[in-house]
Ligand SMILES: Nc1ncnc2c1ncn2[C@@H]1O[C@H](COP(=O)(O)OP(=O)(O)O)[C@@H](O)[C@H]1O
C-alpha cells in the first residue's frame with residue numbers, strides 16, 4: 001500500500017466518540033405506523049385540533065406516494081412498520097421543566113457530548129435546546145432571550161403556546177406534500193426547535209439545538225421552524241449524534257426558515273450521526289428536507305453544513321429567493337468514508353429581481369465512500385439581473401472512493417447569469433512525500449491538505465463549531481479560524 | 483565529521499539498477515556539484531537520500547552527521563537537517579503556500595525544541611525572505627506551487643531552504659529553466675546560506691549556475707557511477723568538451 005493510502009486508512013479508522021448509549025428508562029411506542037399512532041403522538045403533545053388534522057392529511061398523502069430512489073445511495077428497503085415513532089425518557093414530565101427536574105443521566109449525556117446544559121457552565125453566548133429522541137429535554141437561557149422578545153422553545157411547546165404563529169408559518173416553505181420524507185415527517189414529527197425573532201431584533205445569543213438519538217429501533221423526526229421578522233437577524237447552530245448500533249436508524253427531519261424584509265438567518269449544522277462501522281454495518285439514514293425562503297426584499301439566508309456522519313445522507317438545504325435583491329448561500333463540506341454514501345447539495349430558486357446566490361461545495365470521499373453533489377440553480381422569468389456562482393470541489397482519497405457532481409442550471413431570462421466551476425483532486429504519493437521532506441508526518445500532511453480543502457467552508461462556521469468540525473476531521477485548524 | 487558519507491551506494495528503481503556504487507564525502511562548509519548527462523542518476527541520488535519511496539537501496543550505506551540515514555523516515559531526515567530542493571516541485575491544490583510554509587517551519591522548530599511561530603511572527607520572517615527572493619507576495623496566498631511559473635517554483639524551493647535552515651541542502655537542477663536574472667537571485671539565495679557548518683550538494687546539468695555558486699568539488703556522474711571528480715575547473719572543462727569523452731572508458 002502506498003504511503004498516502006496507509007495514512008488515509010488510519011484517518012478512516014478513527015473511533016466514533018459519540019457512540020455511547022445512555023442507560024435510562026424510556027417510554028417507547030411499539031413499532032408501527034397508522035392513524036392511531038399519529039393520534040397518540042398528538043395527544044402526548046397536547047396538541048390543538050388543527051395540528052392533528054394537519055398531521056393526518058400529511059399521512060394520507062404519504063400513503064399514496066413512493067419513496068424516492070434517484071440518489072446515488074443504495075440500501076435495503078426500509079420497513080416503516082418496524083420503526084417506533086415515539087420514544088422519550090420516562091422521567092420527563094409534561095410541561096416546562098427546570099434544569100433541577102431533569103434526570104441527571106440526561107445532563108451527563110450532554111456533558112459527555114460537550115454541551116453542558118447548566119447555564120453557568122454553558123458556552124458563553126449560546127442558548128441550547130437539547131432534543132433527546134422524541135422530546136426536548138432542556139432549553140437554556142430562555143429568560144435572557146425572552147427579555148429581547150425572542151421566542152426559542154421546543155416546537156411542541158410553541159404549538160400549544162403560540163398556535164397562531166405556528167399555524168400561519170408551518171408548512172409554508174416545505175409543504176406536507178413536498179416529498180416522501182417531508183410528508184412522513186409532517187405526519188409523525190415529535191419535537192424540534194421553534195424560533196421567532198421579532199421585528200428589528202438582533203438575537204442577543206447564538207441559538208443552538210443539539211439532537212441526540214438514544215433509543216434503539218426508533219426513528220427521529222424532528223421539525224424546526226425559524227422565523228425572522230422584518231429587519232431581524234439570528235445565527236443558529238445544529239448538532240447531532242447517535243450511539244453505535246448495528247441496525248440502521250431513520251432520521252427524517254424538516255427545517256423551515258422564513259426571512260422577511262431585511263432579515264437575516266444563518267443556519268449552521270455539524271452533522272455527526274453515527275456513520276456505521278468500517279464494513280458498512282449500521283448507521284443513520286439521514287433523509288432531511290431543509291429549505292429557507294427569503295420572503296422579503298433584501299433578506300438573506302445562509303446554510304453552512306459539515307456533514308461527517310450518517311450512513312446515508314440525502315439532504316439539499318435550499319433557498320427560495322422570492323424577495324427582490326435577496327441573497328442565498330450554501331457552504332458545505334461532506335465527508336463519505338468507509339461505506340458512507342452522501343448525496344447532498346442545494347437548490348437556489350431565484351424568483352425576485354437582483355437576487356444573488358453562492359454555492360460552495362467541498363466533497364471528500366475516502367475508503368469505499370460515495371459522495372455526490374446535486375444542485376439546481378433556477379433563474380426565473382422575473383429574476384432580472386439575478387446572479388449565481390457555484391463551485392464544487394471533490395477530493396478523492398484512495399482508489400475505491402467515488403465522487404460525482406450533478407449540477408443543473410435553468411435560465412428563464414437573458415439578464416441573469418450563472419457561473420459554475422468544478423474541480424476533482426486526489427492526494428498523491430508525491431504530495432505526501434513533498435510534505436514529509438519538509439518535516440511533516442504523513443498524518444499532518446493529509447490533515448493539512450484536507451483542512452486546506454475545507455478551509456473556505458470552515459471559515460463560515462461560528463467559532464465553536466469550526467473547532468468541532470476540525471476535530472471531526474482530525475485535522476489541525478490552527479490558524480485557519482479567526 | 484562529514485555531513486554526508488556515501489559508501490558503495492547501489493540504488494534500483496522498478497528492478498532497474500540506476501546507481502552502481504557511489505562513494506562521496508561532503509564535509510561541513512563545502513559546496514559539491516554533481517554533474518552528468520540526462521538519465522545518469524542525479525535525481526535518483528538526491529531522492530534516495532531524502533527517502534523517496536520508489537527508490538530501493540540494494541547495497542552500500544549512507545551516513546548523515548555520522549549516523550545511518552537510510553533507515554529513517556523522510557520527515558525524520560528533514561527534521562535532522564536534510565533538505566531537498568525538488569527538480570519538479572509538487573503542486574498541492576487546496577493548501578495555501580503560506581500555511582504550508584509555516585506548518586513545515588513549525589514541524590522543524592518542534593523537532594529542534596524551538597518555539598513555534600504564530601501567524602504574525604511567521605509573516606515577519608517570511609516578508610524579508612520573500613523580498614530577498616524577489617517573489618510576489620501573492621505567491622503566499624496561492625496553493626502550494628499551484629499556477630506558479632517554472633521560475634517561481636524554483637524560487638519557492640530556495641525560499642523554503644532559507645526558512646528551514648538545513649545542515650545539508652540537496653539542490654536538484656534548481657537552475658534549469660531560469661532566465662539569467664532569476665538564476666542570479668537563486669544563486670544569491672544559495673550563497674547567503676553558505677557558512678562553515680552548512681553543506682550543499684548541487685545537482686546541475688549546466689556549468690552556468692557554478693559561475694555564481696563556485697563549488698569546492700565537482701563530481702561527474704555517468705551511468706550510475708562517479709567517473710571523475712575535481713575542482714571548479716572540471717565544470718568549465720565539461721562545459722567546453724561535453725560528457726562524451728568521459729563516456730568512452732565506460733564502454734571499454
Ligand atoms: N520514478 C521512476 N520510475 C522509473 N524509472 C525512473 C524513475 N526515476 C528515474 N528513473 C530512471 O532512472 C534513470 C535515472 O534517472 P534520473 O535519476 O532522473 O536521472 P537524472 O536526474 O540524472 O536525469 C533513468 O533511466 C530514469 O528513466
Ligand SMILES: [Mg+2]
Nearest residue numbers: 524525569655
Ligand atoms: Mg534529474
